[in-house]
Amino acid sequence: MRAKPRWIDPLLPLFLAVLQVMATMGAQWNQPDRVPVDLLGNALLVAGPLALTVRRRHPALTLAVTLLTTAAFIGRGHAYGPIFFSPIIALYSAVVLGHRRAAWVASAMAYVFFLVYTTWLAPVPSPGLWHTVAIAAVMGVVLASGEFVRARRDRLAEHERVEQEEARRQASEERLTMAQELHDVLAHNISLIHVQASTALHLIDDHPEQARTALTTIKHASKDVLTEMRSVLNVLRNGAPRSPTAGLGRLDELVERSGLPVTRRITGRIRALPPGVDRAGYRIVQEALTNATRHAPGSTVTLLLEYGPRELLIQVTDSGGGPPGESLGGGNGIPGMRERATALGGALTAGHHGQGFRVEARLPIPEETE
Template identity: 60%
Template sequence: MGDVRRKYGFDPYLALIVAVGQMVIARGASWGQRDREPLDPYAYALLLVGPLAVLLHRRFPLLTTAAALAACDLFLIAGYAYGPSFISPGVLLVLLVVRGRRLMAWFMAGMTLASFLSYAWMVGNRDIFHSVWILTSIMLLMVVAELARIVRERRAERERTAEEESRRQASEERLTMAQELHDVLAHNISLIHVQASTALHLIDANPEQARSALATIKTASKEVLGEMRSVLDVLREGAPRSPTAGLDRLDELVERSGMEVSLERVGSRPLPSQVDRAAYRIVQESLTNAARYAPGSEVSVRLEFADGELVVQVSDTGATTPAVLSESGSGNGIPGMRERASALGGTLVAGPAGPGFQVEARLPLPEETS
């Protein structure tokens, strides 16, 4: 039924409800109003015009509303019981308002008022209070319809807002995953490349050091596969996501970097997960850049837990051997680190420092609760 309504513009459920309601009320009203004409085939035919108009209302709004009003007037003029014939015009007026055809709805409401008042005067009922009652009833119906329209539009607006927010969050999540994948791949692939070059260079002259480089390649490849699986698992609904790398794994990161790295921590305190992840990725990307552009240099990593911020500083002393990967970078390393810092309300400065290079990030921290 839902497909029929969407494809052809029919309302079978509502039409059936109106048909049953009019028939039941007509029998009761006819039994209670003995002075009116009893129901006959002509009366039932007029009562079926309204449900048929409701069925076709989406495709022919003005024509069906006018047809239902005409059937209602004919039902009254024929002398049948008051009540059942009013249902279809009322439903159609409400549908016009709710579906956004307000001007047409108010025009047809005026036509309904004119026809009802004309019938009352025609049968000799010229009581001013009866006329006011008819006017009030139609106005009340239209006010209720307008309120229903407002409620419907506000609900639709809330749904649109929720959908836009959902799309925005999904876009942010995709951006985060892309950034995570970039950091993971850039660091580990660069490390694998450097170690592979070292192994090839030393495999004959120094097999033990070459073996160590190959072991580092094995560890790095396992790490990149694990982290990629962790990030991509988010794309599968309900899939668990393993904890993202943080500063607790910094020693492991330094160990497998293949460079001389000194690590210094000044102070300590629990960190929010976003800050913890960002600090780790900044150190990781900085080590990647050092391996790519400054091979053979000495690298120092300093973490300072100052008041209200975490200062991450990574500096190198400059390349001592040719930078075999200097032309293979993506160019997104430093901008990506700066974006991570900015997203947390922090700053990141990167540039030459003497013969080497230095990255310094300042990430704000919430106040510690006692």
């Protein structure tokens, strides 16, 4: 996870350099046995903070420079205290920015240096065990804080990545749904236009009035397909919200446009359906009527809608009484209907029924309430 520059970044090294120089003067008063800070000592006090200016781009290098300047400063015998600010910040930054191994190795090396220095090299006797433990505790707190912040950032980054993946997946599924909607609209209306155009050509000389009816149906079907295509394409182009363009409430005009004699029967208590079930039910009926128009023109169709307590039953049965219609291609009508039903937790069967053909879908719906 790449850290963003902050306004404090250029000011922190300057502030820390002034703080270390000024505070070391005060620390010198309390440690009269330590070597007074000279020009080189002040240079070491400033070098550590200056290295922090590149801690986001080169955290490992910054950590190495701050630890070396601190070791040199302490090794020359200067006062303990403010000089430790720079390596603490560099150590924390290295862990947070993902250079964990470098941070832990550098911490171990620094601890060994301070242990050796205070035990054998310092001009004054060792402060004792508590001082050794205190150094380890401070380093442990800094490392643990960095690990906690880094882990939290990683979790947030992973959460954001998962959300983006989910958004992309949902967008992809929505596009597939719209593609299926577009397929159903085109398949139904173009099949209807094809059949009605063939009828109009056949009747135009001997029965012009019937031919006029077929041409009127073609006009309405072409208008509907253009309207629904614009609706789907507008969503793809603009991402605009779209109200459902198809539902069982539009069965009357769907049946009227089919050009087939359809007997409708509705049983059970009619009630509002979830949008997905409503749209899927409409498309299943639409596809079944399209198949009847294609493959059994002139047949009669029975349409049954049965509203059960927890299930909507849709049956579309044609008599198969006419000669086989002209096929417009293999198509994916029945698999597409079955996928719609399965996606909602329902089921769909399709097959020969007597001399005709029946499509039967069972879609789950909310339990009926009083």
